[in-house]
Amino acid sequence: MKIAVTSGYSKSRHAIALIAMLAKRGHDVGLCLNVRTLSVKRFRAYYRFYGRKLFSLARRRMMSGGSADALHPEVRYMDAYLKENGIQARTIGAVSRETGTRVVSVGSLNDEKSLAAVRSYGPDVIVYAGGGLLRAPLIALPGIGVLNAHGGPLPAVRGMNAAEWALMLGLRPGTHEHFIDTGVDTGPLLFFQPLAIGAGDVIADVRGKATVQAVESHLRAVDLLAEGRRELTAQDRSAGQQYFDMHPLLVDILDDWLRNGRLNLAPESGSRPT
Amino acid sequence: MKASQDINSTAPASANVWGDYPSVRSETDRANEVNLHAAAQWLWRSIDVTGVEGSAVCFSWYRGWMPAYPETTGYIIPTFYRYGRQFSRPAYSERATRMARWIMTLQTDEGALPGSHYNEGIVRPPSVFNTGQMVIGLVAAYEETGDEAFLTSAHRAATWLAREQDDDGAWTRHAYRRGFSPSYYTRVCWPMLMTTLHTSDGFVRERAIRGLRGIAARMCANGVIGGWGFADNRPAFTHTIAYTIRGFLEASLLGEDLGEFRAVAEASAMKLFRILEIRKRLAGAYDDQWRGSSWYVCLTGNCQLAICWMRLFDINGDMRLVNAACKAIDVVTPRQKLRPKVMRMIAGAIPGSAPLCGRYLTFRYPNWAAKFYMDAIMMRNDRLSFIRQHPGASS
Numbered sequence: 185m186k187i188a189v190t191s192g193y194s195k196s197r198h199a200i201a202l203i204a205m206l207a208k209r210g211h212d213v214g215l216c217l218n219v220r221t222l223s224v225k226r227f228r229a230y231y232r233f234y235g236r237k238l239f240s241l242a243r244r245r246m247m248s249g250g251s252a253d254a255l256h257p258e259v260r261y262m263d264a265y266l267k268e269n270g271i272q273a274r275t276i277g278a279v280s281r282e283t284g285t286r287v288v289s290v291g292s293l294n295d296e297k298s299l300a301a302v303r304s305y306g307p308d309v310i311v312y313a314g315g316g317l318l319r320a321p322l323i324a325l326p327g328i329g330v331l332n333a334h335g336g337p338l339p340a341v342r343g344m345n346a347a348e349w350a351l352m353l354g355l356r357p358g359t360h361e362h363f364i365d366t367g368v369d370t371g372p373l374l375f376f377q378p379l380a381i382g383a384g385d386v387i388a389d390v391r392g393k394a395t396v397q398a399v400e401s402h403l404r405a406v407d408l409l410a411e412g413r414r415e416l417t418a419q420d421r422s423a424g425q426q427y428f429d430m431h432p433l434l435v436d437i438l439d440d441w442l443r444n445g446r447l448n449l450a451p452e453s454g455s456r457p458t
Numbered sequence: 459m460k461a462s463q464d465i466n467s468t469a470p471a472s473a474n475v476w477g478d479y480p481s482v483r484s485e486t487d488r489a490n491e492v493n494l495h496a497a498a499q500w501l502w503r504s505i506d507v508t509g510v511e512g513s514a515v516c517f518s519w520y521r522g523w524m525p526a527y528p529e530t531t532g533y534i535i536p537t538f539y540r541y542g543r544q545f546s547r548p549a550y551s552e553r554a555t556r557m558a559r560w561i562m563t564l565q566t567d568e569g570a571l572p573g574s575h576y577n578e579g580i581v582r583p584p585s586v587f588n589t590g591q592m593v594i595g596l597v598a599a600y601e602e603t604g605d606e607a608f609l610t611s612a613h614r615a616a617t618w619l620a621r622e623q624d625d626d627g628a629w630t631r632h633a634y635r636r637g638f639s640p641s642y643y644t645r646v647c648w649p650m651l652m653t654t655l656h657t658s659d660g661f662v663r664e665r666a667i668r669g670l671r672g673i674a675a676r677m678c679a680n681g682v683i684g685g686w687g688f689a690d691n692r693p694a695f696t697h698t699i700a701y702t703i704r705g706f707l708e709a710s711l712l713g714e715d716l717g718e719f720r721a722v723a724e725a726s727a728m729k730l731f732r733i734l735e736i737r738k739r740l741a742g743a744y745d746d747q748w749r750g751s752s753w754y755v756c757l758t759g760n761c762q763l764a765i766c767w768m769r770l771f772d773i774n775g776d777m778r779l780v781n782a783a784c785k786a787i788d789v790v791t792p793r794q795k796l797r798p799k800v801m802r803m804i805a806g807a808i809p810g811s812a813p814l815c816g817r818y819l820t821f822r823y824p825n826w827a828a829k830f831y832m833d834a835i836m837m838r839n840d841r842l843s844f845i846r847q848h849p850g851a852s853s
Contacts, residue, residue, distance in 0.1 A: 352777055354850020425776075428735035431784035433489060433838075434777070437846045446849045 185410050188215035188307040188326070190293055191276050192314030197262040199313040200279045201399045204271045207283035211406055215305040216287045217298050218276050219315040261392030265399070294319040302326070309409060311402050312364060320366050329363040331405050333398035337376060338362060339424035342369040347379065347394045348387060349427040351438050356449040357390065359401040363416070368426050372416035374405050386439045494835045496796050496806030497828040498541055498550065501534060503803070504825050505553065511560035512576050517803055519821035525575040528564055529585070530826045531557050532592030537829050539602050540836060551602065558599035561592050562611045569614030573632070586622060586629040589615050590646030597652045609656055616653040619646060620665035627672030634688065641673045641686040642698045644705025651712045667716070670709055673702070674722045681729035682746045683722070693743035693751055695818050696759025703727050703766045720773070727766050731782050739789065742816055754816025757793055757808055760786040761830035768837045780841050787834050
């Protein structure tokens with residue numbers, strides 16, 4: 185089975201781990217679409233999101249040695265995972281050299297260069313590990329589909345910060361592995377893997393664990409597909425709601441609940457009744 | 459039930475899936491209280507400078523403090539009551555009562571209240587919209603003090619509004635623009651309904667509902683309500699868009715038979731919610747195809763829409779709306795100068811637009827921007843506090 189992986193930036197630990205682990209399990213990862221960080225479009229999107237704060241974030245990033253991840257405490261989970269699995273590479277380029285993966289640097293996953301690379305490689309599956317929204321032309325290219333590890337129970341929690349919103353709604357977060365279609369997290373479902381939340385965990389821990397679990401979930405999904413097992417559950421597109429990035433004041437409330445053990449989460453399989 | 463519950467007190471249990479909001483707060487649920495106090499103090503000063511108990515319409519870079527504005531003085535009253543109560547500052551409540559008494563002195567024998575600015579010795583013509591806004595203050599003063607004179611005054615004003623209405627539910631006389639009955643007159647119908655909660659005046663109620671139905675009929679399939687700007691066929695500031703939505707929303711909470719207006723408010727409010735979340739910001743104005751004038755933000759519109767979303771949250775418990783409200787308010791807070799190096803009289807004020815040269819009240823700091831900012835902060839902190847105390851409540 186031919187596999188392509190996406191990556192949001194050249195130091196994405198998530199994508200690095202995925203490529204290395206897929207290769208370790210004997211899968212053929214022939215292509216990585218790596219989205220260039222420096223582009224006018226991306227700068228515009230970031231500026232719209234962060235406003236003038238963007239410049240102070242950039243300064244902090246430079247002071248932290250050039251890694252945006254160093255600003256986020258949750259990355260220690262991914263670092264531990266890389267270490268545990270003996271993955272030394274810290275860039276997409278480095279891991280790709282080790283695994284023999286061709287890296288194509290693109291401005292957007294949906295641009296012509298990206299589409300041409302996918303057409304030329306002809307993957308059975310694209311494993312989504314970041315890089316922005318996917319449009320219909322790319323989604324239609326792989327033989328089987330595009331896999332996504334969504335951070336919350338579907339269809340209840342679609343969209344961004346799914347683990348946080350699941351907690352906010354009293355649902356157990358976890359990874360819902362599904363195929364991407366043209367809707368927002370509305371594609372057919374493969375399986376749901378609940379996330380274990382320990383006593384004393386805060387949101388940074390939940391995010392860190394969820395990222396590691398997303399890699400594990402992708403690996404399991406690719407294994408299943410390689411074995412020819414494709415039991416899919418269609419989603420009711422009208423069910424659930426689309427969520428957006430959570431404001432820090434609400435994240436603070438979640439941290440408070442987690443620290444004080446005040447969350448009483450719904451059953452593990454837990455899609456919220458709609 | 460208090461008719462002016464949204465800004466004057468906590469939401470009534472009947473309109474709020476959550477029940478009452480708590481008074482004990484964590485540090486985070488008191489976010490931006492410094493900004494809130496600064497806005498309150500600026501509003502206080504805006505009254506001091508007029509020489510009457512009315513708040514100056516705005517501070518302008520090129521004209522300084524402007525005269526008192528009866529219209530917005532009216533709806534600042536419930537904000538002062540709430541602020542005075544919540545932060546144990548009785549001087550604000552007492553001042554709110556004095557403001558209401560001042561408004562009563564402006565009332566004509568027919569019950570109308572004046573438009574435009576207040577200038578000693580000049581009689582201003584009556585205004586439909588301004589009368590409605592002052593009724594909000596009069597009803598709040600009655601509910602706070604129990605003084606029947608405020609209710610009588612509010613009822614007379616509401617009766618005048620009802621009498622001046624055209625048969626089709628519009629008001630084409632005493633308008634901001636001659637002959638144009640804008641959709642933000644929902645914010646006239648809402649105060650009319652407020653008075654009927656205390657007076658049970660069927661005539662006023664019937665006219666208010668007629669007005670709302672007439673405006674609801676202007677709703678387009680894309681969620682735009684025609685005529686919700688200051689002029690027809692021109693982009694509407696988020697300020698007047700939010701006025702329109704709020705009028706429908708609050709009216710829908712004032713009677714079981716008024717639920718039809720909630721759907722109208724919700725359609726527009728949810729459209730704007732998605733715009734904020736997807737585009738990461740609101741434009742200053744929108745045309746009838748939702749094309750935004752994105753080069754500036756109408757700051758008071760941001761606060762007013764945040765309030766609308768939080769009121770919708772009270773009804774449906776959708777926490778995404780509180781989340782969006784937090785983001786809309788975040789755009790406003792950095793625009794407030796707490797210790798300006800020049801023009802110290804703008805300390806605590808909220809500009810009309812960001813940047814200051816934006817189309818909405820260019821280089822001016824209107825009193826209603828500070829008022830809606832105060833309301834938004836107090837409402838947001840109430841809701842955050844409630845959510846904190848009810849983990850997983852919405853599931």
